[in-house]
Amino acid sequence: MTELRSLLALLPRPVRTLPADLAVVLIFVALTNVAVLAPVISETSLRIPLGLVFVLFIPGYAFIAALFPEEGDSPTDTDSDTDTDSDSDSEAAPDSTWGSETDWGSSSSSTADDNTDETGLLQHGLGRSGIDGIERVALSFGLSIAITPLLGLILNFTPWGIRLVPIMITVSLFTVLATVIAAVRRWNLPADQRFRVPYKSWYATGRSELLEPDSRGDALLNILLIASILLAAGSVTFAVMVPPDGEQFSAVYILSEDDDGEYVADNYPTEFTQGESEELVVGVDNNEHRTVDYSVVLVEQQVSQDGNETVVDEQRELERFETQLAHNETWHHSHDVEPTMTGEDIRLVWLLYPDDIPEDVSMETTDYHVHLWVDVEE
Known part of the structure; x- marks a missing residue:
């Protein structure tokens, strides 16, 4: 472990401080190019799964990371914050002892509360900073499907045309450039505002759910869930890696x-x-x-x-x-x-x-x- 830390200390600071998710993007770009363009490896079926992920997810994720470098607030957190604020406002409202003034006061306060609630919803709903993880993944798929054909359309009007090598180089350069911009924008933010993929919390939650179940029924369900995931992943992998021969x-x-x-x-x-x-x-x-x-x-x-x-x-x-x-x-x-x-x-x-x-x-x-x-x- 000490030797590994010493080797990491020799790397340039931008490389050492590169966020983990952006480092994975760059590594995936390199692996895909090797799988698609290397003479021997390109003849294997490894290029199929790597190429699908590379085209359908990676460019969009890098682009979204460049647009939204900050940690996002999820809509559920916003709703809970709004409910808390409303409760505290209702508790803090003073009681009135005048009959007619009470009626007018309650009517006015009701109107004011409605306006306050609407303003709060607008502030928390439309004005919340960043995007959460689910939105980031969904937008990554959508933008990748839009970006890759657009780059191919641009290549169509160049001397290189729409061929494998120009497409790989163009998509790779776009992804690397977007990743560099995303890294720079994150470094310019305070540490507590930067987007981070919660690997450790995912690992802790998964470990507690799988290895520390509350009952035997939960343990059995965990085993069935793992078996189902492995079976589904194996079926998809087999279908991609060994496609049917078709007509001969x-x-x-x-x-x-x-x-x-x-x-x-x-x-x-x-x-x-x-x-x-x-x-x-x-x-x-x-x-x-x-x-x-x-x-x-x-x-x-x-x-x-x-x-x-x-x-x-x-x-x-x-x-x-x-x-x-x-x-x-x-x-x-x-x-x-x-x-x-x-x-x-x-x-x-x-x-x-x-x-x-x-x-x-x-x-x-x-x-x-x-x-x-x-x-x-x-």
């Missing part, structure tokens, strides 16, 4: 390049000359919730119509492509397409195979494929 699927599609160099799902080449090629882009999306080795097989087919059924008369393989994608990753591959068959209504098919390729590559052996009808002249 892959996707394959073809794109072309427009005049601006952007990939679009339009303006595909449909007229080919044998021996000449056209550039196309094949795209693959992985939504399998795992890393997948993909193979894309490009084939050309001559087909005929048998009633309502399309029959493949001849098929030739043109190219194969391979890639590995993590979950929620996309791959675009530009390649030259050169059909070898000639005639009208030649079907070019891109077949997508997750994991393994069967010996018979066709539209019947995979769930993922995309095709393009072209005419090829000799």
Whole structure:
């Protein structure tokens, strides 16, 4: 303990005298940035609970701390003070012995008491200094929900845009700046007027309620309460840390390049000359919730119509492509397409195979494929 105090004495005075709740805010900002931006830790589920608290509570709490550095009076204390003042006034009122004057006096005093009560309510209700703990927590949630989108809107008009790193930096800088202002404003107040989080009283009250119950019934209720809290916290943590996988699927599609160099799902080449090629882009999306080795097989087919059924008369393989994608990753591959068959209504098919390729590559052996009808002249 002595060594710890010696180490704390080496810190600068502003750090040593920083209020505990504001120190927790700064520590939480640092932990959230590490959980979200650090290379290895950002891949874990730790970023989810920290990020939620960071976005929904921390900025608003720092802002409220900067606006209201003083200790607040709760409305219940105000009501009790008003009742006490009213009682003392009624006890101090002198008795009157004159009949008619008593009636007039009582009427006048009643009117004066009403005015006094209304003035007292205004002074205690509307003019009370600061805010209490419940109001501070509620406003912290509300202002955080308002501040974070507003900062994102401002970022939208900057070159950085609404992306993860700019948002984290902006919200962190805002929170740190508000925390510094809150600390300075508290230091400028007398010690007995500064806002403090009553950790010690909370601990003493909780310890007496849990460890020193008045009866066995209270002890049993305490045990049930603790078990309920642990169960609820565990359920929420599990739901956040292990979200459901949802639908699992892959996707394959073809794109072309427009005049601006952007990939679009339009303006595909449909007229080919044998021996000449056209550039196309094949795209693959992985939504399998795992890393997948993909193979894309490009084939050309001559087909005929048998009633309502399309029959493949001849098929030739043109190219194969391979890639590995993590979950929620996309791959675009530009390649030259050169059909070898000639005639009208030649079907070019891109077949997508997750994991393994069967010996018979066709539209019947995979769930993922995309095709393009072209005419090829000799």
